Amino acid sequence: MTRFWFILLLLVAPLRAVNAQTQIISVSGQARCGTEKVVGALVTMLQPTDSSIVAYATTDKQGLYTLKATIQLSEVLLSISGFNIKRKTTRIKAHSQTFDFHVEEENKTLREVVIKSQKLWGNRDTLNYFVSAYTRGKDRSIGDVLQKLPGITIENNGVIKYQGTPINHFYIENLDMLQGRYNLATQGIKAEDVATVQVLENHEHIRSRQDQTPSERAAINLKLKDKVKGIWSKSANLGAGHNFDESLWEAMLQAMYFGKSKQHMLRYSGDNLGRSQEMGTDHYGFSSEGNSRMVSLVEHSSPPIGNGLFGYRHSINLNNLAKLSDSITINYNFNYSHNLASGHSFSQITYLLPNGEKQLLMEDIADRTHTHSANVQLIYEKNLQHRYLKNALSLWGRWNEGRGDIRSAHQNQLSMLNGTGGESSISQALHYRSLGMSNRTHWVHRTAKGGGFEWTSTNRVSTTPQTLIIGGERRAHQDIEITSISTINGFSLLRNLRTRKWTLSTSGNLNTSYTILTSALAHPNIPVAPHGDMNHLRSSVDLGPVAQYTSGAFQSKLSVPIALTYTALNNAVVEGEETDAHRLRLYLQPSFSLQWKATDYLTFNANAHYSASETPWRMLLTANVMQNYRSLSRYRATLDNSYGAGTHFKVAFKDIFTSMFAHLEGSWQRSWSDIAYGTTLDAQAHTIVEATYMPNHSNRYILTAYGRKDIDWHTLQIELSATRSWGKSEMLRQSVLTTYRTTGYALRGTLSFDIVSGYRLDYRSTWQRQRSTAPQHTFTHDELNQRAELSLRLWPSRLFLNLHASHTHNNSLTSERKDYLFIGSSLQFKLSKKVEFNLNGDNLTNIRSYSSRSIGDMENFYSEYYLRPLSITLTAHI
Template identity: 25%
Template sequence: MNMKKNISFFLMLFMVVFTFAQKTISGKITDNDGVAIPSASVTIEEPGKDAILAYGITNSKGEYKVTFTSPESNVDLKVKAFNQKPLTKQISNSDQTLNFKMQSEATEIKEVQLKTKMITARGDTISYDLKAFNSKNDRTLADVMKKIPGIEVSTDGTIKYQGNAINKFYVNGKDLMEGGYGTINNSLPKDAVQKVEVLENHQPVKILQDKVPSDQAAINIKLKNSVTMTGRGEVGAGLGEQLLWNVKLTPMFFGQKSQWVVNYKANNVGEQVENEGNILAFGSGWEGRRINAGQNSWLNVENANTPNLPVRRYLMNNVHYLSANYLVNIDKKKEWELKASANYTNNSVERESHSETDYLVNGQAGPRVTQDIFNNFYTDKLKGELIFTKNAKKGFFKNTTSFSQYWNADRAITNRISTSASTNSRNGAEALESPTSSFQNSLSTIIPWKEKMVNVKSYLNYQTDRQTLDIAPASYLEIPGFTPGANAESVRQNFRLKTFEANHSANLGFSAKGWTFTPEVGFNFKSTTLNSSLTNLQNGDYFGYGDKYNNDLTYSTATPYGSLGVNYKGESWMLFANFPVNSNNIKADDPLRNVSKSSNKVTFEPNLFVQYSFASFWKASVTGNINNNFGEINSAYSGYMMTSPNGISVMDSNNPIPQNNSKTAGSRIEYRNPLNNLFFNINYSIGDTKRNLVAAPILDPVTGFTLIQYKELENHSKTNRFSAEVGKYFPKFKTNASVSYSNALTKSDAFLGDTPYLSKNNAQNYGFKLNNTYFSWMSLDYTLSFSRTKQDNIGLSGRLGTNTGFNHNLATFFYPIENHTIGFNWDQINTSDGTRNYNNAFFDLSYQFSWAKKKIDFELKWMNVGNRKVFETYSINDRTNSTTYSKIQLRPSQVMLTVKFNFK
């Protein structure tokens, strides 16, 4: 199905929702004496069906308004209120005003009980009663969040609502973690939580809440007590092939004026705890700019493969992670907040793999390269952050200062065998040192000025990266056109990168009748300086090529711009758009080659989002944007650079400045009905990226080493994506179930040497999740994923391969006696290319005794019962026109005894 047909199909699907005209019923609900009844529920249902089409709640004046869509000629209207007799009336499917008087009816209360609904909705807030979704074995917030309909917790910890990442994570309305919420989600005891609230269309900046809408949702964790001292801890020891240990200590305090979390986690059992502090929610752009600061990793040792498995199955680690977050109100009105955070990571990782790569050359079988890689990765990282915030209806201020320092080092020992190489076996030792310093400061303030708003933003970023890659012996390298010095014992690649970035802007906002217009002017500047040299360590020469293996390049971009922001928020419609005009001035100076290149382009880069809410439960939206990117310094250097021991990269100094133009459009239909616990969403998007440069790697047909180069040629990469997800909670069976499907088709123009081809990748994924707590003696969690990827290199070798994957996880817990739990876990990961099948099964057993009075658990767990030590899989690499069989070392069988407890 081509792109035009796909667009037509989805537009037809999109229009089905609007086949029947919407109808609106409004009016007033009173009692016999004419007194308004607030908080009465008004629902619209199709006759004879137990399905609610729409609902509304009366306000303090007893007024209601319900909008719905139905093909039926008549519908049922039902009104319910406390101490009033329920009322049902069949009405015509038309716009009308209906007022009702309700008859008093005293409610006889036989027992004093309080029963809350599992899911309730009021306005843009959907509340989930946590007790309705947990099982006996759940201990933390994250355990329960994974089971709530409409909410998904990704493998990296990101929380998604209806398929989209949240923009804020609050605890009792305060944003302590500033997006790094993984620590709280993983360590907050579920017993401390009253309910989870989803704040739909959440604008976190209060002064903008009635002026600038948002399409993202936020999560607010409402605790049982306004002042809460809590937290979670674990201490464990065990045996595998070595002595094992695991420590987790996370005390927390949540008060009305202050909050804090201290977190120490350390283990050598394969748990990846060091990423808990990563920023997962970035808030609103009006708050300024925040990033997950990281290294510019240009140089790399050869890395052992990693499997598509839960990290705990293969990670050979020894990690210590310490973090602290603190929030305090510094004024009596509780408008000003000071937040301070810091974290430190010390981690060492071992990794080992065996791979066999078969290359296709000119449509014929090329060399087979067999490689064994053993890695040691060492991470030393320190980060600190200080934030001052005022978020009030009458003004906004936020300044964020952050600093990061890395002292990282990587090692690799490799053995490489090529069936066609003149030297059959090659052994290499590789070492990388990579210290990095990074500093950012972001300021944003919004000041009310009469009926207008003035917003000023400033962002500064400075980072230095030093990297040194050593390879010994030099004869290990066999890259096309590359010959080490005759007496070379080893080779060194030196690299240094300095980056300075400054973004400044000012805008004036004014509002009228739901519309807000924001004209803005700004200036963005970025300058990057690259210095590198590739040297022979024995005699200090550059392989006889002089400056060919040196780089001394400055790449700068200066972009003054003007834009107009347009926002609208009404009862049903929501719109935000931006219409910027950018003057892009790019310059690349290379004094080593007497080359100075520049490009000056004026671009128009609009973006648009429109959302329509209807019939109480439905939302439909469309998006579109145009973006221009003029490359970075990594696409502009002209000297040869050994970015990895298996390849050298270079740009032609005669190539122009890179220019990439991307156009994307998307649509979405969303349904969420808290009355019958049903949630689903459908998404479709298309994209086209046009580039003026294309990578054209030269593959050595003997050794498999590559030289990466670029050609000046217009080329395109086109994408076509469709996804759908349906989730429902069945209260009668205490079951939450969801199914999902996605299809992504990518077509890219590509080169291998001088041979052009079309790279076509089609990836499909089917997913299913089930959580069940129906039986008092058992609970079950099950996830399944089936994927199918077809890779065609049309014009090069045809069908490169079809890779299928099957992945499922079954976790069951049995409760034969009170306070005793027996657990069974089964991970199954299968891959196939149609002829070769690789099946990998993993089993775990556990027994847990709970000391209920002290809220302490004693767990004995046996991981990898079958003692599977390697993982086998098959993969496709379209860029090098190759297929690879991999065998990856896993963690052996291990037994752990762990004590788990709450701090209070």
């Protein structure tokens, strides 16, 4: 292991860790206003860099206070505030001393300083969560604690949201080393190493844009404890176990350094436990990798509960940041993963046809896919008060090798009645490559009077060869190669919104994309256009005024750009068809947004937009393309427009005095077009994608209410959310445009509390109902999911037992079994502060298969998943 750490250290620039001296200081004194003693005032000791609280106290009846803190700072800020006195802040040397406050009287209601039982405090725009107050004995990583904080939720895919909206930055000590890959931090940083989690509401990272309309999104900043700053911290996990099928293993080696001018996170992890989440995934910001996949395997389905993923994974993540000055940083990151995913499932799809009949497709699917993914980033950022420059260079590659076998059967209305149908065996193989490079530049320049401009430019080139081979009774071979070149450029004039109510500026964009595609298809049922060559060029320039109104905490923005686009399309010649097209068009695409921070408790956001988009190049290829073994597509060279309009609103409430967070949001989306895209099913239930001139439209509405309340009594947490969605759409099937309606309801709840000290119960449940109605067909789907977790402290600070059970009830299943119960447990023993052992048992009820039913767009799905068996693993955390 020593050799491993040595090799990793050679991958980064040599560091010389300088350990600042830790000291305990005591500051005391008296507060006076004239000759009167100030009683009940709040005295806080703050860090000078970000004003986070180090210690606090209130003055007693004699106006006296005492602050004690363990710090590594040379200077601190001392601040006093209270009712009817003017806030005063002073910088002092960080050593024990006596300091008396002499304050002035001020008859003004304070809006800034609040504090809540040492757990949660903040001001109008920043919240601070004291991590140790939310940490339980079994919590290891900061991610375990984040999902318990009021106002913060973590989705199943790892996305962090605040008040229902994804965050836009994740800082560690005010530095964004990971550039969106924050799962590495949430799972890699120990909870005990974090002092405070900060939420920066309406966060604007660029200093020279902080006078503009603030973002709706928040950022998260981790404030580390002094003991882990400026030193290399190393950790390792080694685990082994077994189930009924194979031996199990997991390993993790990690080294981290968080200093004032440098940050490093070096990590290897791997296992064969069926973990599907990739920690190196981008969750915000600009993603460099494109998506030009046009062929794929028909793969096994993943169960909504239980674990149906077999295989292994390896990942290496080397993330580094160097702070050259207070305003200049450099990131150099490398992330690589290698996964083998395999699985087995059975599915039955019921297609609803416009004439009232049904068609069934049944598939028994087994597949395995090897995936290699790599990404290299080099980022330079200079963030000054009047100038900002960021350049991000990315290189990426992805390789997929997949194979699968399918036993397929189909039935139509007649064969369902007499019990007959056709069967076939299919083999499939996929070879996919994607290589690319992108460079993104962001430049902001401001003048002393508040004027200036903002410019962004993103340039990308990629190549994506891909092959799909079908064997068995129906052999086919599809080759596609795609080369894409694009440049996206934006420019806008900036005005200082704080000095005037009305401002008028201009914004514009200049974008060009060029796509080259070649395809070759060998298929027994394709007499026309088996080969294709397509060149697609699209250029657009838009320019328009931007009007903004600001009045105190109310801000609104209206943008009215006019876009001029030119498109040139060239396809391979198909006899009797028009395969080329050229067009010049003018579009108006207005948008409106507003934000109103009505009080410290209440915020309102709303936006509306109207847009027009042209037929994408994927739907202009006149050659036949086999997307998978059961789907063929062939389009016409018809350039047309699709239109969309929508609105969204959100009302957010927070009261950190009472730990109450809530929001209500709703949206409406409407889309319409003169070209309808749909499918025609043949006798084997295989689909042929088609496009035809047929005006169509759709409407969709969503309304969500959310609330969370924390109560000190038994550390009680209550969380509730309710969502209703409904809509009307039109679908083209069998060359008939069919109207169908959908309605959905979802109720989610969480209840957590301490039964007694050291014994805690966490319960959450989700109930969903979906209803789809089409002519002569109505489907309804009901499902209930519950999870209960009981945490027991058997030996204080040493031994913890965790028991968890998951239950699901699907009322739509036609079989007798509609309920499934999964049970698991873990025993955690802390040998010392640095050594810990975990004994984990998964799927103790040894359920090997799980069934579910759901509905889609004029389709009904039934699936049987084959799950991983009962397993036992022992893991050592060092």
